[in-house]
Amino acid sequence: MPAGRSGPAAQSARRPPLLLPLLLLCVLGAPRAGSGAHMAVISPQDPTLLIGSSLQATCSVHGDPPGATAEGLYWTLNGRRLAPELSRVLNTSTLALALANLNGSRQQSGDNLVCHARDGSILAGSCLYVGLPPEKPFNISCWSKNMKDLTCRWTPGAHGETFLHTNYSLKYKLRWYGQDNTCEEYHTVGPHSCHIPKDLALFTPYEIWVEATNRLGSARSDVLTLDILDVVTTDPPPDVHVSRVGGLEDQLSVRWVSPPALKDFLFQAKYQIRYRVEDSVDWKVVDDVSNQTSCRLAGLKPGTVYFVQVRCNPFGIYGSKKAGIWSEWSHPTAASTPRSERPGPGGGACEPRGGEPSSGPVRRELKQFLGWLKKHAYCSNLSFRLYDQWRAWMQKTHKTRNQDEGILPSGRRGTTRAFT
DSSP states (O other): OOOOOOOHHHHHHHOOSSSSHHHHHHHHHHOOOOOOEEEEEEEEEEOOEEETTEEEEOOOEOOOOOOOSSGGGGETTTEEEOGGGGGGEEETEEEEHHHESSOOOSTTTOEEEEEEOOTSSSSEEEEEEEOOOOOOOOOEEBSSSSSSSSSEEEEEEESSOSSSSSSSEEEESSSSSSSOOOEEEEEESSEEEEEOOOOOSSSSOOEEEEEEEEEEEEEOOOOEEEEEEGSSOOOSSOEEEEEETTTTTOEEEEEEEOOOOGTTTTEEEEEEEEEEETTTOOEEEEEETTSSEEEEOOOOOOOOOEEEEEEEEEEOOOOOOOOOOOOOOOEEEEEOOOOOOOOOOTOOOOOOOOSSSHHHHHHHHHHHGGGGTOOEEEEHHHHHHHHHHHHHHHHHHHHHHHHHHHHOOOOOOOOOOOOO
């Protein structure tokens, strides 16, 4: 339409939508007047009801301007016009409404119950809150990454949804003395979590609980008692490296660095490794890594890409007898095992040249030794010592065999001497 001209279409485009003020009704406050011509009041104002309850409400018009009678009024709920049979005229200025078996509020700020004049203008509004009281929060868990802070999270309740705005407060205090404190940094690791950044004492247990409150009541969790030293965790181990073990086609070596966050504190650590093949989502976990920072995985598939992760559990911090909390897993690190050198079906293999010691028997015997480790990972010092001792014995046996057969290190055959 050219500039400067107006018409019904342009006026309609400029007219604000009706739904927006309805949605904002319970946030900004219920209007008490529409266009200024009529005045009305809804009773009860902003009621709070349990799910399944009934509501009896009235809209009463004040004054006696033309058209402001109960006969011309109607109700809407969240912008939707309610059926006429739900209403009845009490007198010339009052229209009643009966709602049964109410469902939970569609928005936590309250549902918008509005009384309209015949022409659709808003006469009065009320916020209708329908929901459930909060349930007892449970499953509180807390951890500390530097022994000065504490992060906690919890589960809001067995059903969780109350359909009403519910406020959760994490409270804590020293067990035997001190006053209640309230955590202030919420939603740090999720919707039901809070972080206490500093000023926590060591060697003294804390009592921690969560309080839930909404318009229909309140609930309090059980009290969790803990010592900061018993809930220490770390970042995942950094610098995880995965590499091949020489030409061994079924093994990979994993090395990592201890988490640096607790390097100034007296503690021990144990580690876990998990690994999976590239095209799988199933992880295999290695539990017996103890406190080492390296591990050799055995029983792997030749020529296969593996993803490996490591995590840490600090324990024994300042003599604490309780286990710490496992860290998150490190970022996946990938490496592939060497391809098998064994000939495929129908294929051939070049035999070693005469005079050169064959590696075939050594590889076969090596596989025999690794047979009992098949489908397992060995990460203990004992296993490594056994493996290294066995390999040295194999090399010595192989050398002795060559000497007995008259093969010298230079590849020349020895002469047989006769003794009398």
